[in-house]
Amino acid sequence: MARHNLGTVIGFEFSRTVRKPRFWLATLAIPVVMALVFGLVFISSMASSDSADAQSEAQISFAYTDASGLIRPETAAALGGQQATNPSEAIEAVKGGELDAYFAYPADPHREPVEVTGADRGLFDNGAYEAVAEELLVTAAQAEIGNPALAAAAAGEVSVESTIYRGREVTGGFSEAIAPLMVLVVFFVVILLLANQMLASTLEEKENRVTEMILTTVNPTTLIIGKITAVFMVGAVQLLVFLSPVIIGALLARSAAPAVELSGLHLDPWTMVVGVLLLVGGFVLFTGVLVGIGAVMPTAKDAGVIFGPLMLLMFVPFYAASLIVSDPGALLVQVFTYFPLTAPVTAMLRNAFGTLPPLGAGIVIAELFLAGILVLRVAVHLFRYGSLAYSHKLNLRTALGRGAAPTGQ
Incomplete structure (x- = not known):
């Protein structure tokens, strides 16, 4: 019965999201805007080059x-x-x-x-x-x-070819950072698009005051796990949409000019694996935090007070991007690297530029997944007690204390 209910929740939440026209407008707008920006930048650079030549x-x-x-x-x-x-x-x-x-x-x-x-x-x-x-x-x-x-x-009209070694392996220079930086871009896009979706998913029934009806047939834990799983599935759909223009463009380029290879793009397997694990771990952590916010707050308006500063924490490392790249051993960079809410972005930046050691990468990945799972467990617990809190914030001390009764009972 629980499995049946879980599948029903996942199917309902997923289909409810992907059937909305605004979901596809927001999802398709990202690659379209990126294509327009890249096109304008390319045209502008060509015009500048022509102007300089002229x-x-x-x-x-x-x-x-x-x-x-x-x-x-x-x-x-x-x-x-x-x-x-x-x-x-x-x-x-x-x-x-x-x-x-x-x-x-x-x-x-x-x-x-x-x-x-x-x-x-x-x-x-x-x-x-x-x-x-x-x-x-x-x-x-x-x-x-x-x-x-x-x-x-x-006149300075000389060409220089550099070969840089990291240990015994030849590095690809900045071209090695392109693919890991794209992972960081994907992380930002997915979080920004799905954050509101996660808050809406956990708060919609509460704001509509239909939670009691739903909880008569579905266990609160099953309900929130189904919502989280549906959000992961929605994120996978968005990732496919974002990556499809790149894949199609690469296939068309190769079919039009089979001799053209992406020789300038260097993909380091270890760097890509670390980048993907940081992305998934960061997504799990932020998802748990957002679920917790939705469980504690009675309305989306109240949740926005905490949601804004939380999203700001994602952008804080970019204000120290030059320090992160040039001096990764600085105290501030170390704090950003291992503080959970700034760790995903900082670690992905350091991973892209080759300044994140294997031990540090393992620590950050383990920290993100452990913190994410812990926060999700706490968030599910808070949802059990806060799902019926329609008009006031959940008392955390009561909810997390031993023997506390769910709100409304």
């Missing part, structure tokens, strides 16, 4: 004076410039629209700035003047050096 390759009419003696007339002429005999006349020509710009090169460009006078072409296009002035000076310096290798080295 500025560096811009053809403008300019005059120049050269106190350094580095600029050759033929080099300047190739870029659309001519040597000026009178700086004042050149500046007047710019003001009158006869020239686009005038460059005054100092005797020592290393210590003194190149003075650029230009006609206004718009906030962004005005950068073309500096780009051409710098290009002319760099070209002249390279011609003066004569040796192409020395010229490239002086």
